[in-house]
Amino acid sequence: MSMAPTTKSDGFFAHIFYVLRGNPITALAFILLAFFIVCALFGPLIVPYDPLASNTSNALKPPSSDHWFGTDNLGRDVFSRVIVATRLDLLISVSAVALSFVIGSILGSIAGYWGGWLDAILNRLLDTIMAFPLFVLAMGIVAALGNTIENIVYATALINIPFYARLVRAEVNIRRDAGFALAAKLAGNSDLRVLAVHIFPNALPPMMVQISLNLGWAILNAAGLSFIGLGVRPPTPEWGIMVAEGANFVISGEWWLALFPGLWLMLAVFTFNLLGDGLRDIVDPRKRT
Amino acid sequence: MLSIKDLAVDFQTRKGVVHAVRNVNLHVDKGETLGIVGESGSGKSVTSYALMRILDAGGTITAGDIVYSGIDLRHSSARDMRNIRGREISMIFQNPRAALNPIRKVGHQLEDVLKTHSQATRYDARAKAISMLEAVQIRNAEERYHAYPFELSGGMCQRIVIAIALACNPQLLIADEPTTGLDITTQKTVMDLIQSLSQERQMSSILITHDLGLAAQYCDRIVVMKDGELVETGKPKSLFNNAQHAYTRKLIAATPRKNASIRDLLPVEEQQPLPERSQSGETLLRVNNLVKTYAGKNGPVHAVKGISFDLKQGKSLALVGESGCGKSTTSSMITRLLDCSSGEIIFNGQDIGKIKLRDFAQHEMRKDIQMVFQDATDSLNPRHSAFQSILEPIKHLTDLRSAKRQDRVYELADLVGLPHSLLTRFPHQLSGGQKARVGIARAIAVNPQLLILDEPTAALDVSIQAIVLNLLADLRAKLGMTYLFVSHDLHVVRLLCDDVIVMKDGEIVEMGPVEEVMDQPKSEYTQSLLDAAPSLSKIVE
Numbered sequence: 001m002s003m004a005p006t007t008k009s010d011g012f013f014a015h016i017f018y019v020l021r022g023n024p025i026t027a028l029a030f031i032l033l034a035f036f037i038v039c040a041l042f043g044p045l046i047v048p049y050d051p052l053a054s055n056t057s058n059a060l061k062p063p064s065s066d067h068w069f070g071t072d073n074l075g076r077d078v079f080s081r082v083i084v085a086t087r088l089d090l091l092i093s094v095s096a097v098a099l100s101f102v103i104g105s106i107l108g109s110i111a112g113y114w115g116g117w118l119d120a121i122l123n124r125l126l127d128t129i130m131a132f133p134l135f136v137l138a139m140g141i142v143a144a145l146g147n148t149i150e151n152i153v154y155a156t157a158l159i160n161i162p163f164y165a166r167l168v169r170a171e172v173n174i175r176r177d178a179g180f181a182l183a184a185k186l187a188g189n190s191d192l193r194v195l196a197v198h199i200f201p202n203a204l205p206p207m208m209v210q211i212s213l214n215l216g217w218a219i220l221n222a223a224g225l226s227f228i229g230l231g232v233r234p235p236t237p238e239w240g241i242m243v244a245e246g247a248n249f250v251i252s253g254e255w256w257l258a259l260f261p262g263l264w265l266m267l268a269v270f271t272f273n274l275l276g277d278g279l280r281d282i283v284d285p286r287k288r289t
Numbered sequence: 290m291l292s293i294k295d296l297a298v299d300f301q302t303r304k305g306v307v308h309a310v311r312n313v314n315l316h317v318d319k320g321e322t323l324g325i326v327g328e329s330g331s332g333k334s335v336t337s338y339a340l341m342r343i344l345d346a347g348g349t350i351t352a353g354d355i356v357y358s359g360i361d362l363r364h365s366s367a368r369d370m371r372n373i374r375g376r377e378i379s380m381i382f383q384n385p386r387a388a389l390n391p392i393r394k395v396g397h398q399l400e401d402v403l404k405t406h407s408q409a410t411r412y413d414a415r416a417k418a419i420s421m422l423e424a425v426q427i428r429n430a431e432e433r434y435h436a437y438p439f440e441l442s443g444g445m446c447q448r449i450v451i452a453i454a455l456a457c458n459p460q461l462l463i464a465d466e467p468t469t470g471l472d473i474t475t476q477k478t479v480m481d482l483i484q485s486l487s488q489e490r491q492m493s494s495i496l497i498t499h500d501l502g503l504a505a506q507y508c509d510r511i512v513v514m515k516d517g518e519l520v521e522t523g524k525p526k527s528l529f530n531n532a533q534h535a536y537t538r539k540l541i542a543a544t545p546r547k548n549a550s551i552r553d554l555l556p557v558e559e560q561q562p563l564p565e566r567s568q569s570g571e572t573l574l575r576v577n578n579l580v581k582t583y584a585g586k587n588g589p590v591h592a593v594k595g596i597s598f599d600l601k602q603g604k605s606l607a608l609v610g611e612s613g614c615g616k617s618t619t620s621s622m623i624t625r626l627l628d629c630s631s632g633e634i635i636f637n638g639q640d641i642g643k644i645k646l647r648d649f650a651q652h653e654m655r656k657d658i659q660m661v662f663q664d665a666t667d668s669l670n671p672r673h674s675a676f677q678s679i680l681e682p683i684k685h686l687t688d689l690r691s692a693k694r695q696d697r698v699y700e701l702a703d704l705v706g707l708p709h710s711l712l713t714r715f716p717h718q719l720s721g722g723q724k725a726r727v728g729i730a731r732a733i734a735v736n737p738q739l740l741i742l743d744e745p746t747a748a749l750d751v752s753i754q755a756i757v758l759n760l761l762a763d764l765r766a767k768l769g770m771t772y773l774f775v776s777h778d779l780h781v782v783r784l785l786c787d788d789v790i791v792m793k794d795g796e797i798v799e800m801g802p803v804e805e806v807m808d809q810p811k812s813e814y815t816q817s818l819l820d821a822a823p824s825l826s827k828i829v830e
Contacts, residue, residue, distance in 0.1 A: 188651060
């Protein structure tokens with residue numbers, strides 16, 4: 001490839017840089033995201049204490065220079081637990097969102113492209129899922145299949161599928177008869193290729209906003225589910241459980257037990273919410289000038 | 290009545306300041322129709338937006354005075370401007386459907402404007418609205434009062450917009466490309482309506498258009514704009530017969546007219562003799578009793594009612610007619626993008642109508658029939674660079690290896706005159722003419738025998754249209770292609786095609802050699818199409 005019109009990597013990174021420079025909030029979101037990713041990848045290596053090691057002689061100490069976020073009722077270091085929990089929380093939310101993105105995209109694309117009775121059936125199915133409260137569904141799945149993290153992921157993914165499917169369906173539907181889709185057919189693409197290679201990628205920009213908002217929601221959901229005792233079980237460090245356990249101590253004055261994991265949870269959701277617009281601009285070639 | 294002095298408008302953009310309009314001086318007298326002509330980007334719309342003070346967020350008037358009947362429009366308050374808009378100065382926009390609120394009855398929209406400017410009360414608004422609808426010659430005005438915009442045709446919507454614009458008896462009407470996108474006969478009725486209404490009310494008007502023929506026919510005085518500056522001004526007759534500025538002359542030359550050949554549209558220094566065309570005289574395409582019927586809400590809709598014609602190899606055939614006549618449906622069926630209800634499409638001796646749509650994408654004949662789409666922007670994938678777009682058919686329909694494929698794309702870019710440096714760009718980074726070239730390069734990439742051209746120049750400026758038409762003529766001779774040219778513009782058809790089929794309501798009204806049909810039309814319908822087309826030749830000697 002001499003002139004490299006088909007490789008677009010350098011243009012792509014230049015474009016990311018351009019988007020970040022033009023939009024400082026996106027840059028902030030990316031910095032926060034990088035922080036969370038580092039925590040998720042290297043959390044256990046960088047924390048000062050073992051998140052599971054209890055030390056009853058040092059229980060319920062307020063934040064200090066030794067224990068930044070204080071210690072809990074078993075004397076475990078809250079800071080270490082909050083950082084280590086990042087991996088699990090991100091894992092649950094990212095895999096749940098990835099699952100619903102993939103399944104929702106496939107269902108939505110099929111419904112939007114071929115339409116007809118397939119569309120009608122899929123839509124009613126999605127309506128039914130949308131009407132299901134997450135917590136009831138999660139309890140049902142856990143009751144039927146067992147209280148594991150995977151099952152919590154499946155429940156969260158299932159609940160989110162309709163949002164992706166609806167969005168993709170609309171985006172695909174308006175492009176079904178667009179000139180470039182017809183041109184792709186003339187160029188010898190089968191229907192499936194036209195859909196997957198030509199139409200679907202054009203639905204990505206609005207999807208990115210949905211994904212990032214959804215990631216925030218999924219973290220909250222995972223935390224909410226473990227708060228009521230589904231999915232993750234103690235002593236595994238996880239933000240939802242830590243808030244749940246800490247809540248018992250707020251009345252007696254040990255506020256740091258619930259506050260710091262809650263704060264981290266909020267920060268994570270905030271990061272993903274900020275990320276949306278920036279991600280959309282990055283995947284949209286029309287934003288490149 | 291209106292005078293604009295030294296107007297300058299700047300736009301703040303990502304790439305710095307753009308001077309959209311500079312040093313524009315013009316005036317409109319009472320009862321006069323002023324035409325502003327120019328190509329896209331010439332600043333003709335911006336000028337009118339500036340005087341209405343409805344510029345986009347990034348635009349500011351940086352210099353000059355706009356005075357209307359003694360009122361300083363540039364410095365008047367937002368509140369005064371609201372009173373002036375609609376009551377003193379009204380505007381008609383390009384896309385009537387977009388200018389109307391889609392979920393409000395048209396009658397109510399008319400009442401809104403009357404009430405806003407205290408021209409009607411709750412009690413007489415309805416009656417006044419209906420009388421306005423009658424004034425713009427809408428039949429069954431009482432019924433139409435309750436119609437929603439989507440229930441009306443484009444021409445009808447534009448009449449509603451005119452009714453709204455004229456409801457409060459403004460003294461000045463600005464029409465910004467009021468008939469772009471309308472059929473040629475509808476264009477004539479709409480323009481005649483605007484003309485008669487403004488004469489009746491002794492109203493002044495400004496007609497902004499890219500169509501010189503239209504401006505020549507309906508304006509008392511014309512100004513020509515280029516790159517934000519006034520180039521020339523004058524009465525239509527003297528301006529078009531004796532243009533002083535080179536740009537005006539170029540525009541006039543590029544406008545298709547009766548006694549010009551396709552090469553005459555280009556500037557003299559770029560004219561080269563047309564290459565010889567080879568024609569074997571064999572029948573390439575035979576269409577037999579082709580029918581398309583859709584299932585509609587109120588029974589079946591007959592889009593194409595059994596048409597038959599032959600197309601010989603190397604010839605160019607035009608399908609002409611107004612929107613809804615079935616010409617696009619016919620071309621879609623021949624391109625095998627649409628199934629026919631019955632009939633035969635015999636291409637090179639084989640009935641391709643029998644092959645399933647799904648299978649035809651991978652059929653060996655796919656590469657023999659290609660198409661150039663009407664809207665170049667819409668027909669290019671926004672996520673693909675020009676290179677990728679042209680590569681697409683080569684990848685799927687030829688056996689070229691990847692290194693050869695790239696060479697082929699460069700070769701095609703040369704053939705259609707697209708600089709290689711533009712190949713890495715995305716569609717939104719290309720101009721209209723460049724996008725049209727990419728579309729043509731893609732269509733001819735696999736050496737099709739039959740090329741279907743669906744109004745390939747409809748969205749282009751006249752000077753770009755001239756270049757693209759010449760390019761098509763050159764390619765036809767060079768590659769020995771056969772064209773099926775779908776258009777509503779008879780002047781363009783005359784330049785490029787050998788034979789013409791005039792369609793109406795899914796049937797063929799008339800067919801024959803272009804000169805014969807256009808000079809001695811046998812049917813009234815063809816005659817009315819020819820009469821409706823605004824033409825420079827009526828005025829240029």
